[in-house]
Amino acid sequence: MAKQYSRAEVLKRLKKTIAEGKPVIIAGAGTGISGKFAERGGADLIGVYNSGLYRMDGNGSLAGLMPYGNANQIVIDLANRVMPVVKETPMIAGICGTDPTREMRPYLKHLLELGFSGVMNFPTVGLIDGRFRRELEDTGMGYGKEIEALKLASELGFFTLGYAFNVEEAALVGEAKLDVLICHMGLTRGGSIGSKYAEEEMTLEGAAALINEMTKAAREKNPDVLIFAHGGPIALPEDTAYIYKNTEAVGFLGASSIERIPVEKPLAEAVKKFKDIPLK
Template sequence: MGRTFSVEEINTRVRNTIQSRHPVIGVSASSGLVGKASEAGGADFIVLYSTGRSRVMGQGTRLIGDANTVTYNMHEELWAVVDDTPIIVGVDANDIFNWDLHKLLKKFQAVGVSGIIHNPMIGIYGGEYVKIRTAIGHGFDREILLTEMAKDMGMYCMAYTWTKEETVAMTKAGSHCIIPHVGGTGGGLTAIPHKSVEDCVKIINSLIATAKSVNPDVLCLAHGGPFKDPESVLDIYRYTDAQGYIGASSVERTPVENAVMGAVKAFKSVPLRRM
């Protein structure tokens, strides 16, 4: 059964990983099976996204249902099988049915979560949409407020960012971990078109430098785009200052697709007994 980690316990865990010269790895786990296997594989974080539910349903990553309720209900399944890894949950800061963010965070805190990340996140829709929603009080500012509140409540905070302005804001809000997001992850049966490695490396380095200029001690990881498997993720460590990687589709979708396809093909290739 799961346990709750303090911010200092998570920071110590992260420092030990880096000092051992290994990357910090967070994985999306939208089922108990993926969570249990991820912990056995050595994940530093289990990150629970409502959007991840669509991946294990065989769909591409997409919004699904009432995000906070979906996340809350999924947490129990992970809590039952993840024993010694921090569980970070995605919280929708713009959920009109849970507008009281303090109350919402207390609800998640009460069931043992160790931290939060803003998800679904408005930044993925691009700058113009962010401006429109933020102008009416339903935007990125709410995600910043969520992070500030969670940090003040003693929760570990992670944040996806797409621009320098967002990176500055989330780092100042107290996020312990900044994750430059370079778009949907390629690969697999529902691959998403993405930027080149060269373009993504420039974005990652720019946002990491921005975060470090605000807080030199902030943990910086990377996510998305062409970085879809261990081989391609090597380019993150070769060409950027990221200290690790967050895997979503690259952990709970494409490896499952490949494993199941391989198993079925292997079973199919066994000949029937000669009559």
């Protein structure tokens, strides 16, 4: 069963990793085997949230933003599948902080009882724009409500990570004194169901520039916030190398990059090799 850590213990572990010159890696786990082998590969944190379930069923991660299931219940269900095969790595729960059907305080306490060490905001309205986003904000289901849920989690002793998508949201993460700002560059490119937009519109250079702007905004409010990156054109290890070199990011959250893209081609090739063996 996964070991539980206090906020201070998680921070100590991560700062030790950074002091050794190594990046902090959060691995998304939509199945037990993803969590088990992410830990063996050296993941510093393992994240469990609803899009992992859809992703590892072969669907796009954005299914986690659609009304296909109860996001906050899926986290609990996945915890019961992933946590038993993780030994030492701190577990992070992705919560839907805007959920109007959940009283957040008892829900967060239940996540503590399950053994989670941290909380992050996924699914998030940050990936939504246009009229739909404006009307979510107008009707009390906006990004600010996610921040309030994360602030409550911090008060309860959780290590907290805030996804943000622009400079204004990054400032809110800093103001809330969350432990980590995850600069989200959009749906990850690559593989069978990766984002075409990320390949066509968002470059690594553009991502680095946005991360630097978001970092500045967050650190004006909280100089101690750690900066991680995720998504968009940041899909492969060499992509993260560019981001580390050109920003103040010290970590990376890999979901599709870790548990989907690396297994797609090898799995197909393994089946093909079996299929290519002739009968006598």
